[in-house]
Amino acid sequence: MWARAVLLGHRSWMGWHRGFTSKTDPQGSGRVTAEVIEHLERLALVDFGSQEAVARLEKAIAFADRLRAVDTEGVEPMESVLEDRCLYLRSDNVVEGNCVEELLQNAHRVVEEYFVAPPGNISLPKQDEQQPFSHN
Amino acid sequence: MLGRTLQEVSAALKQGQITPVELCQKCLSLIKKTKFLNAYITISEEVALKQAEESEKRYKKGHSLGALDGIPVAVKDNFSTSGIETTCASNMLKGYVPPYNATVVQRLLDQGAVLMGKTNLDEFAMGALGSDTGGSTRNPAAHCGIVGFKPSYGLVSRHGLIPLVNSMDVPGILTRCVDDAATVLGVLAGHDPKDSTTIQDPGKPFMLSSLTDVSKLCIGIPKEYLVPELSSEVRSFWSKAANLFESEGAKVIEVSLPHTSYSIVCYHVLCTSEVASNMARFDGLEYGHRCDIDVSTEAMYAATRREGFNDVVRGRILAGNFFLLKENYANYFIKAQKVRRLIANDFVNVFNSGVDVLLTPTTLSEAVPYLEFIKEDNRTRSAQDDIFTQAVNMAGLPAVSVPVALSNQGLPVGLQFIGRAFCDQQLLTVAKWFEKQVQFPVIQLQELMDDCSSVFEIEKLASVSLKQ
Numbered sequence: 001m002w003a004r005a006v007l008l009g010h011r012s013w014m015g016w017h018r019g020f021t022s023k024t025d026p027q028g029s030g031r032v033t034a035e036v037i038e039h040l041e042r043l044a045l046v047d048f049g050s051q052e053a054v055a056r057l058e059k060a061i062a063f064a065d066r067l068r069a070v071d072t073e074g075v076e077p078m079e080s081v082l083e084d085r086c087l088y089l090r091s092d093n094v095v096e097g098n099c100v101e102e103l104l105q106n107a108h109r110v111v112e113e114y115f116v117a118p119p120g121n122i123s124l125p126k127q128d129e130q131q132p133f134s135h136n
Numbered sequence: 137m138l139g140r141t142l143q144e145v146s147a148a149l150k151q152g153q154i155t156p157v158e159l160c161q162k163c164l165s166l167i168k169k170t171k172f173l174n175a176y177i178t179i180s181e182e183v184a185l186k187q188a189e190e191s192e193k194r195y196k197k198g199h200s201l202g203a204l205d206g207i208p209v210a211v212k213d214n215f216s217t218s219g220i221e222t223t224c225a226s227n228m229l230k231g232y233v234p235p236y237n238a239t240v241v242q243r244l245l246d247q248g249a250v251l252m253g254k255t256n257l258d259e260f261a262m263g264a265l266g267s268d269t270g271g272s273t274r275n276p277a278a279h280c281g282i283v284g285f286k287p288s289y290g291l292v293s294r295h296g297l298i299p300l301v302n303s304m305d306v307p308g309i310l311t312r313c314v315d316d317a318a319t320v321l322g323v324l325a326g327h328d329p330k331d332s333t334t335i336q337d338p339g340k341p342f343m344l345s346s347l348t349d350v351s352k353l354c355i356g357i358p359k360e361y362l363v364p365e366l367s368s369e370v371r372s373f374w375s376k377a378a379n380l381f382e383s384e385g386a387k388v389i390e391v392s393l394p395h396t397s398y399s400i401v402c403y404h405v406l407c408t409s410e411v412a413s414n415m416a417r418f419d420g421l422e423y424g425h426r427c428d429i430d431v432s433t434e435a436m437y438a439a440t441r442r443e444g445f446n447d448v449v450r451g452r453i454l455a456g457n458f459f460l461l462k463e464n465y466a467n468y469f470i471k472a473q474k475v476r477r478l479i480a481n482d483f484v485n486v487f488n489s490g491v492d493v494l495l496t497p498t499t500l501s502e503a504v505p506y507l508e509f510i511k512e513d514n515r516t517r518s519a520q521d522d523i524f525t526q527a528v529n530m531a532g533l534p535a536v537s538v539p540v541a542l543s544n545q546g547l548p549v550g551l552q553f554i555g556r557a558f559c560d561q562q563l564l565t566v567a568k569w570f571e572k573q574v575q576f577p578v579i580q581l582q583e584l585m586d587d588c589s590s591v592f593e594i595e596k597l598a599s600v601s602l603k604q
Contacts, residue, residue, distance in 0.1 A: 032458075036458070039461070040454050040457050040458060040461075041454075043457050043461075044412065044453050044454055044457045045416075045419070045434070045437045045438055045441055046438075046441050046442070046445065046450045046453050046454060047438065047442055047450075048450075048454065049442070049447075049450070053447065053450070053451060053454070056451050057451070057454055057455055057458065060404070060408070060451070060455040060458075061455075061458065063401060063404060064401060064404060064405050064459065064468055064472075066398070066401045067398065067401055067402065067405065067468070067471050067472060067475055068467075068471075069398075070395070070398055070471075070474075070475050070478065072471060072474035072475060072478070075474040075477055075478060076474070076477060077470050077473030077474050077476075077477065078473050078474070078476045078477035078480060079303065079473060080303055080333070081289050081290070081303070081480060081531060081532030081557070082289070082290050082333060082335070082532070085290075085335065087332055088327070088329070088332050088334075088336055089332070090329050090332075099235055102235035103235060103422070105233070105235075106232060106233065106235075106422065106423035106424075107421065107422050107423060108420070108426040109426070115421050115422055117421055117433050117436070118429070118430045118431060118432050118433050118435070118436045119431075119432055119433065120432065120433045120434075121432075122431065122432035122433075122434070122435075
């Protein structure tokens with residue numbers, strides 16, 4: 001499901017994904033195209049997993065579109081309700097730490113004091129080699 | 137003893153009518169009897185008994201730490217507890233044992249509270265019951281006939297609370313009466329150097345005064361909260377409450393919060409966006425669930441997150457990422473932030489016009505039976521159920537749900553009071569007055585325990601429906 005298919009197997013990937021867009025969904029806005037699905041899955045590192053998930057996103061977008069009705073001319077975005085206050089900053093002194101062992105205990109793969117990750121810079125298998133929408 | 141208020145139990149402990157260990161054991165016994173409710177994810181029995189023993193030693197020496205010493209408390213399982221598994225009810229954090237306590241947990245323990253365990257929640261607090269973020273302290277309180285209090289944003293530390301929406305999350309307090317909520321707030325509130333979103337004033341314990349004269353009070357009734365979906369019973373309780381204030385001399389006026397109808401949509405966009413960001417930390421490398429795939433980092437991340445998150449969580453992550461895409465950012469995320477300001481300003485305008493406290497329903501109706509509840513999907517449910525509680529989180533205001541009466545079906549109904557920012561004490565004072573007028577029936581726990589044996593017969597039924 002990941003991005004390499006765009007460069008390597010565009011046609012086959014598009015064909016496969018086409019079955020999972022929601023252009024025929026009457027409640028949807030048709031915004032969740034195959035391209036969007038692929039893009040979001042890559043960014044979120046979470047897969048849609050099913051047609052229902054795509055439909056759900058369409059509905060979520062349609063719901064969010066209701067905001068367009070609000071006139072926000074001249075209104076500044078609000079990031080925090082505490083925007084009028086000064087942010088508190090601690091002084092730059094180390095007061096705690098030294099808990100390497102406790103922290104390493106929570107990781108599945110550890111070698112000495114390192115968290116162990118699988119090899120990076122390896123692209124995921126091409127689309128047509130994968131099981132699309134595998135359910136758990 | 138288990139049905140009494142915090143203050144009553146505290147007094148009983150001081151007078152030696154019951155010891156902390158006895159109290160702890162009674163509590164554990166009731167927890168075990170009601171296990172079929174699945175209210176606890178983790179019961180910290182050993183820890184609790186140890187804490188109870190220490191509390192007992194203190195009482196014997198006459199050195200109790202305060203009103204919370206020896207009092208059994210439970211903490212929702214999205215607060216980090218040192219040495220005790222903290223899961224957020226998600227596979228993603230199954231087996232995760234934090235090496236530290238959330239600040240609010242630490243403050244409770246420092247006062248001698250006895251931690252019974254970690255309570256259940258929807259995965260990552262994203263359920264249709266809402267979150268401390270959309271109403272999940274006040275909504276359940278209303279459905280269960282207890283007091284649910286959401287402090288002003290910035291008053292209580294979020295350090296150690298596994299975040300959902302950083303700009304709206306607030307630790308909430310659930311107690312049997314308003315005085316108890318004030319007692320707990322006095323322990324929890326106050327600046328925390330570990331949470332830069334807490335205001336700088338230090339906290340201190342306080343006692344609520346007993347209002348006798350409400351004639352100087354101005355109560356606002358927001359007209360936009362009178363929605364068609366509001367059950368006629370709740371509407372009637374709301375109306376009676378307003379009349380009660382008026383008959384006792386308070387000024388009761390209709391006010392307007394014009395952007396109310398956009399609150400849920402606005403919340404939906406902001407929440408999913410912040411969630412998309414907050415859930416990014418769960419990749420299986422340093423803590424939490426990790427799948428067995430070793431082919432590549434990306435493959436491992438993808439599979440870990442597929443296994444670790446349920447559909448609701450994944451759906452929100454995807455929606456949030458959609459709204460945060462470059463081409464959507466201004467039209468959705470920034471737009472929602474602007475609408476948030478309009479909603480917050482609605483409240484400011486109302487409070488500036490002389491209103492002290494707003495009075496609204498907490499929920500549309502009494503609790504809906506499970507089988508009916510699951511007919512709608514999560515977002516629809518949230519949209520419906522959070523309608524009265526949600527805007528408060530966007531504005532960062534304090535709010536409290538107080539039980540008012542039992543419905544025709546015998547289920548509790550609550551009403552909500554909303555106060556000005558950082559006027560939590562004043563808000564609770566008004567709520568306390570109302571509570572006294574209303575005299576909501578105290579739960580008869582002894583009857584409940586006696587009935588538990590008959591309930592075991594339906595235990596199988598309950599566990600079947602919960603597995604769906």
